Amino acid sequence: xxxxxxxxxxxxxxxxxxxxxxxxxxxxxxxxxxxxxxxxxxxxxxxxxxxxxxxxxxxxxxxxxxxxxxxxxxxxxxxxxxxxxxxxxxxxxxxxxxxxxxxxxxxxxxxxxxxxxxxxxxxxxxxxxxxxxxxxxxxxxxxxxxxxxxxxxxxxxxxxxxxxxxxxxxxxxxxxxxxxxxxxxxxxxxxxxxxxxxxxxxxxxxxxxxxxxxxxxxxxxxxxxxxxxxxxxxxxxxxxxxxxxxxxxxxxxxxxxxxxxxxxxxxxxxxxxxxxxxxxxxxxxxxxxxxxxxxxxxxxxxxxxxxxxxxxxxxxxxxxxxxxxxxxxxxxxxxxxxxxxxxxxxxxxxxxxxxxxxxxxxxxxxxxxxxxxxxxxxxxxxxxxxxxxxxxxxxxxxxxxxxxxxxxxxxxxxxxxxxxxxxxxxxxxxxxxxxxxxxxxxxxxxxxxxxxxxxxxxxxxxxxxxxxxxxxxxxxxxxxxxxxxxxxxxxxxxxxxxxxxxxxxxxxxxxxxxxxxxxxxxxxxxxxxxxxxxxxxxxxxxxxxxxxxxxxxxxxxxxxxxxxxxxxxxxxxxxxxxxxxxxxx
Numbered sequence: 001x002x003x004x005x006x007x008x009x010x011x012x013x014x015x016x017x018x019x020x021x022x023x024x025x026x027x028x029x030x031x032x033x034x035x036x037x038x039x040x041x042x043x044x045x046x047x048x049x050x051x052x053x054x055x056x057x058x059x060x061x062x063x064x065x066x067x068x069x070x071x072x073x074x075x076x077x078x079x080x081x082x083x084x085x086x087x088x089x090x091x092x093x094x095x096x097x098x099x100x101x102x103x104x105x106x107x108x109x110x111x112x113x114x115x116x117x118x119x120x121x122x123x124x125x126x127x128x129x130x131x132x133x134x135x136x137x138x139x140x141x142x143x144x145x146x147x148x149x150x151x152x153x154x155x156x157x158x159x160x161x162x163x164x165x166x167x168x169x170x171x172x173x174x175x176x177x178x179x180x181x182x183x184x185x186x187x188x189x190x191x192x193x194x195x196x197x198x199x200x201x202x203x204x205x206x207x208x209x210x211x212x213x214x215x216x217x218x219x220x221x222x223x224x225x226x227x228x229x230x231x232x233x234x235x236x237x238x239x240x241x242x243x244x245x246x247x248x249x250x251x252x253x254x255x256x257x258x259x260x261x262x263x264x265x266x267x268x269x270x271x272x273x274x275x276x277x278x279x280x281x282x283x284x285x286x287x288x289x290x291x292x293x294x295x296x297x298x299x300x301x302x303x304x305x306x307x308x309x310x311x312x313x314x315x316x317x318x319x320x321x322x323x324x325x326x327x328x329x330x331x332x333x334x335x336x337x338x339x340x341x342x343x344x345x346x347x348x349x350x351x352x353x354x355x356x357x358x359x360x361x362x363x364x365x366x367x368x369x370x371x372x373x374x375x376x377x378x379x380x381x382x383x384x385x386x387x388x389x390x391x392x393x394x395x396x397x398x399x400x401x402x403x404x405x406x407x408x409x410x411x412x413x414x415x416x417x418x419x420x421x422x423x424x425x426x427x428x429x430x431x432x433x434x435x436x437x438x439x440x441x442x443x444x445x446x447x448x449x450x451x452x453x454x455x456x457x458x459x460x461x462x463x464x465x466x467x468x469x470x471x472x473x474x475x476x477x478x479x480x481x482x483x484x485x486x487x488x489x490x491x492x493x494x495x496x497x498x499x500x501x502x503x504x505x506x507x508x509x510x511x512x513x514x515x516x517x518x519x520x521x522x523x524x525x526x527x528x529x530x531x532x533x534x535x536x537x538x539x540x541x542x543x544x545x546x547x548x549x550x551x552x553x554x555x556x557x558x559x560x561x562x563x564x565x566x567x568x569x570x571x572x573x574x575x576x577x578x579x580x581x582x583x584x585x
Contacts, residue, residue, distance in 0.1 A: 156523070157540050168509035169185055191506050200493075209490060212490065224476040225474070227471065228472050232467045260311045322343060324467045326466065328460070350382070350396050375460065381396060408432055411430065503532050505523045505535075
């Protein structure tokens with residue numbers, strides 16, 4: 001048996017006799033010389049379509065889309081944080097108008113970003129549809145027939161055997177089918193092809209990109225995201241008016257909100273007591289009871305960080321936590337005018353918190369005049385003591401809670417029609433309560449202590465019951481499952497297109513001039529690879545074991561050549577071509 005030969009001689013001759021054998025090893029469109037259309041509008045339209053649906057342009061648009069997303073991550077976006085956008089406008093009076101004109105404060109819904117997105121979508125479809133149609137045609141057809149001269153292919157071998165050609169071809173057909181080749185017997189040769197999964201992976205990758213584009217677009221248009229702070233014992237119903245803040249996609253409507261409600265039964269937080277991670281949360285969870293729909297069955301759930309409660313298309317995430325001291329305010333006559341848990345916002349990792357207590361209705365001065373009260377509140381769950389010199393918490397747990405209050409009276413301007421933050425106080429029409437030294441009246445309180453206001457104006461009690469609050473984010477992102485499926489499919493398709501090689505094998509068995517069967521085998525891959533010669537050598541070895549070689553005939557002249565020599569020496573054949581050249585024809 002002769003050795004399997006791998007030919008790397010550069011192409012110097014015409015290889016047109018390979019015919020279909022060297023073509024269509026992929027469904028990539030053929031590169032044609034560029035030419036400008038001369039048929040007017042229709043010609044220009046065809047030229048533009050060909051450019052748009054080329055893989056080169058698709059990759060360019062994908063690059064532009066990636067570059068276009070960079071400003072969206074560096075510049076504040078109105079759809080994410082309008083406060084940061086307003087702050088940016090104040091600090092950059094020159095840049096802000098330019099960014100407005102370029103749509104950089106709202107990148108993902110800008111005209112230019114949408115144009116790139118739509119063009120990429122159209123380009124991918126224009127690339128995939130014809131390639132898919134062509135690939136289906138290849139699957140329905142037969143492997144291309146053997147070239148006239150198999151010894152011109154980059155990997156080939158030949159030997160002589162005493163068996164009949166028909167038996168050799170039948171054995172070759174059975175062997176190739178056993179090795180999962182698509183094989184077909186045509187004339188004096190067996191044609192086989194393998195590695196279609198490569199093209200399937202290539203098409204799957206591009207189809208997955210389209211699925212991901214659709215899923216992301218769908219998610220952006222119909223998404224919603226709202227935040228709600230809830231104190232232990234309070235509840236929430238998924239309606240627009242219940243949210244502290246809410247933003248949604250352009251096509252989202254109130255009817256798209258998933259109907260559900262829940263109550264916060266208890267929040268549990270434990271922290272590391274010692275070591276370098278002191279103060280780091282160990283347990284951070286909230287127990288909820290929830291119902292789906294208007295009359296759903298009540299259920300219990302435990303929501304943890306990164307383990308949301310899923311109700312329909314909505315997910316309820318636990319995103320923050322703080323304390324809500326219970327404060328009781330009485331007027332000069334001892335009547336309760338305010339009693340509630342007041343959520344305070346944490347300022348650091350040890351939950352040093354601040355906020356405001358507002359008494360809007362029911363309070364009267366000792367003279368009987370209606371007035372409003374306001375108290376700046378500063379809370380530390382673990383006070384360091386008066387010797388610490390600072391009102392900062394030493395630990396996030398309730399080890400030594402202290403509440404600092406400073407008192408004001410007057411008009412909080414709550415009826416001005418201008419929205420106010422519940423965590424801030426407008427002092428423009430408020431007056432300070434003064435102590436005996438004429439300074440702002442303030443005091444540190446521990447649970448159970450009461451601060452009496454000057455001149456019999458009333459009192460404020462810091463109750464022993466200190467509640468905790470949990471911040472929740474309710475997210476509705478349709479298309480997330482499709483986006484994940486598309487990403488997984490894209491990775492699988494890319495792996496198949498990179499690691500699987502499409503290749504062809506031909507086996508020809510014919511009678512030589514001396515009546516001895518000559519067997520020729522050759523292989524061709526889409527690109528230069530050691531896998532084709534190795535696989536061809538393995539197949540040839542198995543076939544040779546079934547049909548061993550016959551002795552060569554005596555030479556008939558001084559040159560030493562046999563009359564029926566059909567093998568071509570690749571080192572001296574000027575028409576031998578590598579795989580790359582065979583594919584280009």
